[in-house]
Amino acid sequence: MKSSVITFPGSNCDRDMDVALKKFGFKNKMVWHADAELPKSDLVVLPGGFSYGDYLRCGSMASKSKIMQSVINFANSGGMVMGVCNGFQILVETGLVPGVLLRNKYLEFICKNVFVKINDKKNKYFKNVDNEVLEFHIAHNEGNYFCTQDQLKEIEDNNQIAINYCDENGKIEDQFNPNGSIKNIAGIFNKEKNVLGMMPHPERMIDTSLSGEDGSLFFKNLINNLK
Amino acid sequence: MKISVIITLKKDVLDPQGKVIHQTLDGMGFDDVNEVRQGKYFEIDTKETDNDKAKAKVDEMCKKLLANLVIENYKIIDPQ
Numbered sequence: 001m002k003s004s005v006i007t008f009p010g011s012n013c014d015r016d017m018d019v020a021l022k023k024f025g026f027k028n029k030m031v032w033h034a035d036a037e038l039p040k041s042d043l044v045v046l047p048g049g050f051s052y053g054d055y056l057r058c059g060s061m062a063s064k065s066k067i068m069q070s071v072i073n074f075a076n077s078g079g080m081v082m083g084v085c086n087g088f089q090i091l092v093e094t095g096l097v098p099g100v101l102l103r104n105k106y107l108e109f110i111c112k113n114v115f116v117k118i119n120d121k122k123n124k125y126f127k128n129v130d131n132e133v134l135e136f137h138i139a140h141n142e143g144n145y146f147c148t149q150d151q152l153k154e155i156e157d158n159n160q161i162a163i164n165y166c167d168e169n170g171k172i173e174d175q176f177n178p179n180g181s182i183k184n185i186a187g188i189f190n191k192e193k194n195v196l197g198m199m200p201h202p203e204r205m206i207d208t209s210l211s212g213e214d215g216s217l218f219f220k221n222l223i224n225n226l227k
Numbered sequence: 228m229k230i231s232v233i234i235t236l237k238k239d240v241l242d243p244q245g246k247v248i249h250q251t252l253d254g255m256g257f258d259d260v261n262e263v264r265q266g267k268y269f270e271i272d273t274k275e276t277d278n279d280k281a282k283a284k285v286d287e288m289c290k291k292l293l294a295n296l297v298i299e300n301y302k303i304i305d306p307q
Contacts, residue, residue, distance in 0.1 A: 057295055064292065093295070100297045107243050146240065146298065180241070 001026050001226050003043040006071065008033045008062045013048035013085065013201065020203035021045070024219040033065040042226050043080045044071055046087030048139070048201060058101065058142045059089030068094060080124060080226065081195045085140055088187070088197035097190050097197045098155060099147035104140070105180025111139040113212070114178060116163040116186045116200055117170045123193035124225045125162065125218075133170045134163075134214040136200030138178060138186075143199040145181035145188070152182060162187035162196055228273055230285045231304040232293060235266040240298045269293060278306060 003026040007014045014030065021028040021043075029039050038044060052061035062068070068090075075081045075096050083091035091097045104110060115133050118126045147155065155161060164184040166172045177184045179199075187198025205215030236242050242264050249263040271288070275281040285303050294301040 056293070060292065060295070100295055102241065102298065103243055105241070105243060107247060144241075148297065151297075 001042045001223050002040055003028045003045060004031045004039055004041040005029075005045045005047055006031050006033060006067055007047070008049070008051035008065060008090075010051045010053055011047050011049035011086070013203065016201075016203045017045050017047045017084070020206050020215065020219055023206060024216070025223050031067060033062065033067050035067050036070065038067065038070040038074055041074070041079070043082065043222075044074060046071070046081070046083040046090050048085030048087060051086055051090065054142070057089075057093065059086060059091075059093040062086075062090045063093035072096065075190070075195050078192065078194050082125070083195075083197040084201055084203070085138075085143075085199055088199055089142065091195065091197040096195045097188050098151045098160075099145055099188065101142045101199070102144040102146050102180075103142050104144050104178075109139075109141045110143070110178050112137070112178070114138050114186070114200060115166050115168050115170075115176070117166040117172060118163055119161045120159050120189070120193075122159075123162075123189060123196075125189075125193075125196050125222060127221075127225050129217060129221050131214070131217065133166060133168060134202075134218065135168075135205065135212050136202055136214060137204040137211065138200050140179070140199055143179045143181065145179075145185040145199075147182065155188065158191050160189045160191065160193070161185055162189050163198060163200070228275060228278070228281050228306050230271045230273060230281055230306050232269040232271065232285060232289060233266060233302045233304065234269070234289075234294050234299050235302075236264055237298055237300055267293075281306070 202215035245263040289301040
């Protein structure tokens, strides 16, 4: 399986993602934002970080960079595209997934482990994951998911919510919502579910001695689903 | 020609920064403030000399980059 991680000026989780993808068997290539062509890929990842210093709106500049036209074409033709953290912010700015990510409700940068409940397994990202709840890491200032009421209805009707913030038992309640996101949304799909944007970082949970292994579950499962 | 753009958050979008500014103003003694909403202001200096054409271009810029229409409104101010 071939993957590509796009590096934008200011990306800082691109190499972590590279390590994670390779650890679970992807042949990964790093792709520079100013390139025009994507290498042949089964999965394209937009990594976390602070592309273009978060100027204007997080992800807005990166969403207009040269490589993104290829990424958008790839996604529109059914290719798997995953955006994590700043990558999620870039995805919403391209319009590939609905909504926006606002400043966290209590104006603080949040850096901690969270639990997320998998809302939908009829997709290549979460199909066959045994767990209902995964422990991932979040580190963001703008992760407060927002969309219009019409969009929310559409998202729910199409079952596009991927993961919700919850407690360790999978209870989705306001008190487990770290950033004020509508409906505790931590990740969302496009309509066809080949594009996934999420705030939590699975690539930070791939080593038991450093963090945890729910990211390992995620990546192992992902590569199997793509085979 | 210089064209200005003001971008504001839509009414139903939470503005935590505006809220904190409001609280701070309140603490400073400005206690008659009802609400503060924070926005953005741009000055775009363009080579275009035709007023309408320049405004149309800036309108396109707003739609494509400067504003996110899910949460923001924009207002183009006539060149002076």
